[in-house]
Each structure stands twice: as C-alpha cells, then as structure tokens.
Amino acid sequence: MTTLPSHWTRRGFLGASTAGLAGALAPAIGSAAPTCAPLPTAGTRPRPSAAQLAWQREELSMFVHFSVNTFTGREWGDGSESPQVFNPTALDARQWARTARACGFASMILTAKHHDGFCLWPTKTTAHSVASSPWRGGKGDLVREFTDACRAEGLGVGFYLSPWDRNAAIYGEGKAYDDFYIEQLAELLTSYGPVAELWFDGANGEGPGGKRQQYDWARIHRTVRALQPHAVMFSDAGPDLRWIGNESGSAGSTCWASVDPARVPRPGADDPWTGEALQQGDPHGAVWRPGETDVSIRPGWFWHAEQDARVRTPQNLLDLYFTSVGRNSKLLLNVPPTPQGLFHDNDVRALRGFAQLRTAMLARDLAAGAPVTASSNGATAAHATDGDRDSFWMPAGGAREGWLELALPADAAFDVIRLEEAIAHGQHVSNYRIDAWRDGCWQPLAWGTTIGHCKLDRVPPTRTPRLRVAIEHAYDVPRIARVGLYRSAGGDWSRPDHHGDTDA
Numbered sequence: 001m002t003t004l005p006s007h008w009t010r011r012g013f014l015g016a017s018t019a020g021l022a023g024a025l026a027p028a029i030g031s032a033a034p035t036c037a038p039l040p041t042a043g044t045r046p047r048p049s050a051a052q053l054a055w056q057r058e059e060l061s062m063f064v065h066f067s068v069n070t071f072t073g074r075e076w077g078d079g080s081e082s083p084q085v086f087n088p089t090a091l092d093a094r095q096w097a098r099t100a101r102a103c104g105f106a107s108m109i110l111t112a113k114h115h116d117g118f119c120l121w122p123t124k125t126t127a128h129s130v131a132s133s134p135w136r137g138g139k140g141d142l143v144r145e146f147t148d149a150c151r152a153e154g155l156g157v158g159f160y161l162s163p164w165d166r167n168a169a170i171y172g173e174g175k176a177y178d179d180f181y182i183e184q185l186a187e188l189l190t191s192y193g194p195v196a197e198l199w200f201d202g203a204n205g206e207g208p209g210g211k212r213q214q215y216d217w218a219r220i221h222r223t224v225r226a227l228q229p230h231a232v233m234f235s236d237a238g239p240d241l242r243w244i245g246n247e248s249g250s251a252g253s254t255c256w257a258s259v260d261p262a263r264v265p266r267p268g269a270d271d272p273w274t275g276e277a278l279q280q281g282d283p284h285g286a287v288w289r290p291g292e293t294d295v296s297i298r299p300g301w302f303w304h305a306e307q308d309a310r311v312r313t314p315q316n317l318l319d320l321y322f323t324s325v326g327r328n329s330k331l332l333l334n335v336p337p338t339p340q341g342l343f344h345d346n347d348v349r350a351l352r353g354f355a356q357l358r359t360a361m362l363a364r365d366l367a368a369g370a371p372v373t374a375s376s377n378g379a380t381a382a383h384a385t386d387g388d389r390d391s392f393w394m395p396a397g398g399a400r401e402g403w404l405e406l407a408l409p410a411d412a413a414f415d416v417i418r419l420e421e422a423i424a425h426g427q428h429v430s431n432y433r434i435d436a437w438r439d440g441c442w443q444p445l446a447w448g449t450t451i452g453h454c455k456l457d458r459v460p461p462t463r464t465p466r467l468r469v470a471i472e473h474a475y476d477v478p479r480i481a482r483v484g485l486y487r488s489a490g491g492d493w494s495r496p497d498h499h500g501d502t503d504a
C-alpha cells in the first residue's frame, strides 16, 4: 500500500521543493565534456555555458527512483526502514540503460540517496546502505552498476542526492550534517567517473517542530565545481539549472532560460512569486538558468504494484514532449524499476510507443532545404532551413524584428512547427507570429512568445506555398537557427487546409 505524505502533491509545503531528441535531432551523447564557463560571444544578455548548452540539446533525460521505498510501497520513507528490505532479485541496470538509449534518452539520473537516507552505494559515511542489505550478499554497489550501464550505452550520468535525510541522526545539527553530506557527495563525485548533472532536491517534510538543517549551499556548489567542473547543478535556485515549478510536465508557455536569482533565492523558497518565476523565467534576468521539467511516467515517483495499469500512454508522453522540450525546457522523465530491479513491461512499452511517435513525427523536416527570403540579410536566410543548429539568420543593422519567408513544395503538409533560436548567443525573442499564404493574403497560423532552444507549435493540418515567420519583438537581435515543419501521426490528413491553392 502506498503511503503518500499528506503534502506530497504540493511540493512547496513547509519550505520544500525542487523537484524536476535525442536520436533524430542529434543528441550530445559522448561529446567531450563541456565546461561551465559562458561561451565567448558579444552582448550583455546572459548566455549558456557550454555545459548548459550541451545539457539542453540532449532534450530527453531519464530519472530513476529506486530505494527502500520500492520494497515498502511508500513515496517518502521515514528512515527507519531496515536495509534488509532492499533485495532486488534480478537487478539489471543495463536493461534500464538500453531502454533509455533505444528510446532516445541521452542521460539518466539515479536517486543515489532519497529522503529515507538509504544509500545505493557502499558509502563509508553510514551503515544505512546496500552494504547492509542482502542484495549481492552485501557486496553490491548499485551506483557502480548504474554508471557502468550508462557508459556502456553512451548515456550521461547524473545523481540525485537528497539533502533531507530522515535516517542520519545528525540531520539538523548544522556543520556535522554538512560534513556528512559533503563526504557522501565527494564519494559520488570521485569514485564513478564523469558526472554530468547533480540534482539537489529542496523537499523537506519535517513539519513544525521537526529538525531544521540550514544546508551549506556555497560549500556544496564549491565541492561540485572542484571535483566535477563539467557537471551542471539543478535545484529550485540553480546555480546552473532550475526546477520548472511543477511535477506535471508543463513548462510555462512563455519560458525564458534567464532568471533573476533574487526571485528564487534558495532551494525550497516558497514565496508567492516563486512558481511564476520558475515557470516563466525572466527576460531581464541576469543569469542563464534553463528550466528542467521533471515528471513521472506513473502517478508516483517510486514503483507501486497498484500503479502498473496507470502508466502514461505514448500519446500522453508525446504531449509532455510538447509542453517541456517544445517550450524551451528539458524533459526529465521518471521510470521507476520494480522490486526485481527491472523496468516494468508496461513502462517499456509506453516508452517505445513514445519513441515511435516522436521519431515518426521528426523523421522528415518538410522545410529542409526550402528556399528562404528575409526582411533583410537575405543571403543568410537559408540558415533557417539548413539543418545546422549553430548557423542562423539575423536581421541586418541591429534590428530586433524581421521576417523569414519559406517557399514550400506543393505536397508539404504539416501540423507541427519547430522554431529554434541560436541560444549559444542568448535567448532574445519575446513575440513571434506565423502566417500562411491563403486566398491572396497572409492568414494567421500560430502566435507565440518565447522560442529559445526549441518552440513547438501544433497547427491544423496545413499546406501552403508560402510560410512567413515574423519576429515581432526581441530584446536583442534575434538569431533564428531553424524553422522546421513536421507531420504528426495524429492529425486528420484527409482534408488538410489547402492554404494558397487559389493563388499558387
């Protein structure tokens, strides 16, 4: 029986919370470790570090929640669980990694320690770990098996290490717990090779009268920078990545990668404006801190038998792709292994279905190579359809608005539009519209605010000889790296709108 903490759906309770293409669109798997220094380009608006850029280009990452909770049916263990309950009978981290890789995910993040304090590696800091469990006769190291599996499949490695620890007796004692936490962190950062992401959860359900621990975030960040300078760090308050503000899989339809750090000063800050700041970011924010959208494939973060029939459908997962990746965020999808230590067949089936829908949709960019004209600087307009996300069109003379016009083949019928800014140079567009030529005039097809790394718009099934993307407002010269047109599996293609037929 699952025991949900009374406030588990509301992450902000009691000061608590962070929470959270590959394949067809070139994942950044296996590339040389990028650094955390901002990329050298002109301008005063914030830009990503190479590590943040590589992180965002992955688009899909997999979260793996596995702990004593997998065996007790709880979502938040209270720390009193006996390590004896931890005994996956057929654990195969390669099955997780193969599934992730085959379905287009570029990295995986493991709950090395959840709030219950049970460590999935044989840490020197506490006996509350796999070393005290019957699994592999107490000689197992799940973090090792996980990292080996990720490396074998070419996936990036990430760790979730819960600051809130309900088992450690010294939790709440200030420096003593800080030292303990830093030691755990250092073990993870020094024993298992390159780490791409650290996930710092601000959740805390101690409640009134509970233990209080002020985490030494500056020291935690310094430790990560010193031991894994290429890793990016996630929390509500960054420093590199921010929580998107909910666990339902939805980034703001306006979503800036930049933030004003003062609006979310620390993980777990629960001020009235926090949610909006996390969802939308801030066009004037001084810091580049893109949002990560964490959501589970099931109602819970951990596996529960009674949820085997409540796994998201492939179509629902595709919808999440639109509301996360398609809104300038990254999707961190949780897939919890069963007590056997395997992904459940229902989850694997859903993931495969999701991958099929996505790759079928993205297999062919109907705008690829299309001739493009522009409001100015026309010689570079073709960069928007050349498939190279590093090349871009920008209007001449420092203009902050302008338009691109694509000439499309008669048979190009689409219902998904993908726009990309060249975000290595920052994110600037705050308003755009897309029009199709029909009956001798431009007719509106889509309108939106931010673009960033990727903006996906669903439109009615459409054919048109001419498509115009107008940047109506930007905070600096807009740089458009891609206008892509795709056809989803779902649309009613029997009668696509024949934009322009009378005029073509």
Ligand code: FUL
Pocket (backbone or CB within 6 Å): 011, 017, 018, 019, 020, 075, 201, 202, 203, 294, 301
């Ligand atoms: C939350 C935690 O309390 C949940 O258990 C889960 O780990 C989620 C990703 O973050 O804050």
